[in-house]
Amino acid sequence: MPLPRPRPRPSARAATAALAALAMASALAMVPAVRPAPAVAEPAGLSCGLAEIEPATGAGATVARATVAAVPDARTLLLADGREVLLAGLAPASADTPAGRTARAALAGLVEGRPVVLAQGTPIPDRWGRTVAWVTVAGDPPGPLRLGTLQLALLAQGHARVAARVEDEACRPALRAAERAARAANLGLWADPVYAAVPAAQPAEILKRRGRFAVVVGPVDSVRESGGTIYLNFGRRWAEGFAATIPKRIERTLAVAGLVPGRLAGRRVEVRGVVEQRGGGPRIEILRAEQLALDAPGGDAPGMHEAPERRPDRPRPPRMGP
Known part of the structure; x- marks a missing residue:
């Protein structure tokens, strides 16, 4: 039976390298892991900073x-x-x-x-x-x-x-x-009266800004649809009073932004855009969500999904059942 061949002894250079690698691994194991710095929250109000x-x-x-x-x-x-x-x-x-x-x-x-x-x-x-x-x-x-x-x-x-x-x-x-x-x-x-916000109840004043950018503020009297247009009416006389017009095609876009036209009756809102005259009364066409907002601090969207306030001139329906 042949005798097993003896294993070759490692050279001095190989032994030194092995010892160095072991020492390096031990040293690295003792170094704490470096954690990324936590994100710093920006101050409120600097959204555009x-x-x-x-x-x-x-x-x-x-x-x-x-x-x-x-x-x-x-x-x-x-x-x-x-x-x-x-x-x-x-x-x-x-x-x-x-x-x-x-x-x-x-x-x-x-x-x-x-x-x-x-x-x-x-x-x-x-x-x-x-x-x-x-x-x-x-x-x-x-x-x-x-x-x-x-x-x-x-x-x-x-x-x-x-x-x-x-x-x-x-x-x-x-x-x-x-x-x-x-x-x-x-x-x-x-x-400056030329640039100040105009009350929606003053259509004659709004018409003075025809062809120019204006901000109009007031309560929505009613919401109506005709064809492909939604009308936010700010007066009883629709033909003469101020109205904001909304193309039906952007209704879903407004809803995503929290702006539901059908729930604005009785709400005080602000409308911004270029004043036009159609059918005798002043109009502003709303094509983007930022043209419409609740007239209240922080009123871009909060509250738009709530039920509209009941108009005082509309009596409550009689209660049915027990």
């Missing part, structure tokens, strides 16, 4: 960091690199009016000559080649800009209104809150 637009997850995008060279009007910035920037989400006063000139001066005082950061939550195309963006001032901004974006600062001072189109839904509640606070305090545009 840089922290929300430019988060670590990469949602949203910074499109420029530049210095503002000039401010031609209450919604436009000219950068030192030659680009033209349009402030997203705002409806300013006309540039050739006293209110528009005051708003332009206020905007220039906040950003002219300062470095700014431009960001887009949702890329918004502009047919004239302008960059439509949310703007924050880099470094140590002036007091009003500590609210967050330039848009919030202008709204809080009453130098602009929230536009009928706001692409970034996360920004909308903060914009609305800033606008409502300025309106309640009668600041800026809201002190």
Whole structure:
């Protein structure tokens, strides 16, 4: 029977390598695992601030960091690199009016000559080649800009209104809150009869804004449908009173946003958009959810799903059964 062959002894070099690997493994086992830092919650009210637009997850995008060279009007910035920037989400006063000139001066005082950061939550195309963006001032901004974006600062001072189109839904509640606070305090545009919110019960005053952007506030008298259109009527005389018209095709879109037209009778709401005249009375066509809101703090959507308040002129039906 043959004897088993002896195993070869490891060389000194191999033994040294094995001992080194064992020592390294033991050392690594003693090092505590590195845990990622917890996410820091952003302060309430900064939904449109840089922290929300430019988060670590990469949602949203910074499109420029530049210095503002000039401010031609209450919604436009000219950068030192030659680009033209349009402030997203705002409806300013006309540039050739006293209110528009005051708003332009206020905007220039906040950003002219300062470095700014431009960001887009949702890329918004502009047919004239302008960059439509949310703007924050880099470094140590002036007091009003500590609210967050330039848009919030202008709204809080009453130098602009929230536009009928706001692409970034996360920004909308903060914009609305800033606008409502300025309106309640009668600041800026809201002190000017040309731009102040118009009561829905004054159709003649609303018609004076025909062809222009306006904010109309009042209780909905009734909701009616005709053909492919839903009418929010703000007066008994439908042909003469103010009405907001809603294409039937967007009813589901409004419902998803918490805006149910059929449940608005008796509710006080605000409507924004361009005033038109149809059949003698003033009209605003609602094509987007942000054009319609409850006229109450934080009233973009909360409460829309509740049952409508019963009209006092409509008696309760008699109770049936025991």
